[in-house]
Amino acid sequence: MLLTMKLSDIQHMLEQWAPPATAWKGDNVGLQVGSHNAGIVNILLALDVTMEVAKEAAQRRANLIITHHPLLFHPLRSLTSNSRTGEIALYLAEQKINLFAAHTNLDSAPGGVNFVLAELLGLKNVSVLSPLTDSxxxxxxxxxxxxxxxxxxxxxxxxxxxxxxxxxxxxxxxxxxxxxxxxxxxxxxxxxxxxxxxxxxxxxxxxxxxxxxxxxxxxxxxxxxxxxxxxxxxxxxHAQNIGLGAIGDLPNIMTRDTFLSMTKRKVNTEVLRYSGRINRIQRVAVCGGAGSELIADAIQKGADAFVTADVKYHTFQDAERGILLVDAGHFETEHHVIPAIEHRVKKFLKESKSSSKVFVTKHKTNPVSYYY
Ligand SMILES: [Zn+2]
CATH class of the missing domain: 3.30.70.120 (Alpha-Beta Plaits)
Structure with a gap:
């Protein structure tokens, strides 16, 4: 007999993988909208929840959306349709769609955002770049x-x-x-x-x-x-297998241009921004999303290149002599984790004999476009 899964069961499974206690202190992870006791029909996965994603969930009878970025991050002073966040949260509540976010805890998890990115670039001997302290x-x-x-x-x-x-x-x-x-x-x-x-x-x-x-x-x-x-x-x-970023080795030494070309293709982005004069790349650090704070860790651990996103002008300037610093896009360096979430959720539902289906959004939720 197929069973209806409770949201709290799926939450427990996800939090065993990415414990909320490993999230950055100012983060807001976990259940954002809905009820722990809700029975789950279907599940929709997306990096971000947008109005299109919320409507897609309703259409697919998915009453649980799992995202990486939290919809509710800054404290709200009102819940109205005047703001993007308010409009989406209201729609979710009206449609009885639950929203769950695994953010910096998923960045820090083994097999999470950064390990997926390291694997995508073909890195070997991968370990955590900045292991979690005081835990x-x-x-x-x-x-x-x-x-x-x-x-x-x-x-x-x-x-x-x-x-x-x-x-x-x-x-x-x-x-x-x-x-x-x-x-x-x-x-x-x-x-x-x-x-x-x-x-x-x-x-x-x-x-x-x-x-x-x-x-x-x-x-x-x-x-x-x-x-x-x-x-x-x-x-x-330090917690050796939990923490931000990942570092590993390319199977072969690459020139700067070969490495940039490979990264652009594998990350599947239209453009890369970079600085750095290093032309012999083997040890590579990664941090999906905004990872500029880890540049010093990457240099200290001997990385020739660091692939991250949201890098500022002066950060590029400061890093120029120490490392090949590559900004491959925020969405582009993070969304590869979605298949990893899909795999875990599907496996869990199958083992639990659940009838729920898992979908990945068909919408492009990257707010950034490129104009040439
Ligand atoms: Zn992000």
Whole structure:
């Protein structure tokens, strides 16, 4: 039997891939218009929601639009048809169409905007250009030996102890724990009022901040003690597989013109703007959309070229001596992520035995045109 999917189920799947906590602090991601409980008929994907996209959704019976750019970004003072944003938001609400946006969290996700762009340019050995900081924690818990495996398994299944290529990572040290239960206690081991000395294991794992509460709940559920002792320690380590931009190597060294020609063709843009005198390109950094803030990271990590968008005149000037700086267009460097979203959503719907269909908008939502 085919099932009707709830918006919250699709949201959960997308946020496992691109956690909202990894979005830029000033961003506005997630459900923008609608209800988490809505039953989803069909889904329409677009980089931006425009009035044409909203009408296409209505026509296709798609009551969920998933976009990269948030429609609601700056705080609204009124919701009227006098503004572009207001007109679209009102139409969506009237038509009961839900709108969900995955923006800078999708830029930072493995397999998101920047990894797709790196793959499009044929880069190898791709890694994150600017890994996310202040997001990693260590959780340390003291467990009686015979309950160690159960507690560790619960924490791993909630997402603790995972690196880029390794899972179920932990460190375990044997030691001795002491406690004396008060009159109000109901100790799992020993007797209240008597000092207990128990062999315990100190179990340590790393966990990203957005998974911490789930890991703590899973750990407490699996832990036998009435009051488990645990520490949560913020780390200065970077999240290696999450962050803005991507960097990798071309399979062969290219001249500047060959690289520009290849980039123009693969990104499928009508024009490139660039500065830089470098004529030997192998290591390439990318950041879809406005990525000028990452130029220093790209140079520091040895990139010969940096492909991004929305580059200003003086930014081109400053970068001239250090890197080949290429502006390949905002829409042009980002929209390639749509097939990646489509693939994930379709796979999820199929696994969930959902009858919903997924469409990609037929409208050109790039507001920029080129005149020759
Ligand atoms: Zn963008």
């Amino acid at each position: 990693m924690m260590k959780i340390v818990v003291f467990v009686p030996k015979e309950h160690l495996d159960r507690v560790a398994a619960a924490m791993h299944s909630a997402g603790a102890g995972a690196f880029t290529k390794y899972e179920e990572c932990s460190f375990r040290t044997e030691g001795v724990g002491t406690f004396r239960g008060t009159h109000e206690a109901n100790p799992f081991i020993g007797t209240k009022g008597i000092l207990e000395i128990v062999p315990e294991i100190k179990l340590e794992m790393i966990v990203p901040s957005w998974k911490l509460s789930g890991v703590v709940s899973a750990m407490l559920n699996a832990h036998p003690y009435e009051e488990a002792a645990y520490d949560i320690i913020p780390l200065k380590n």
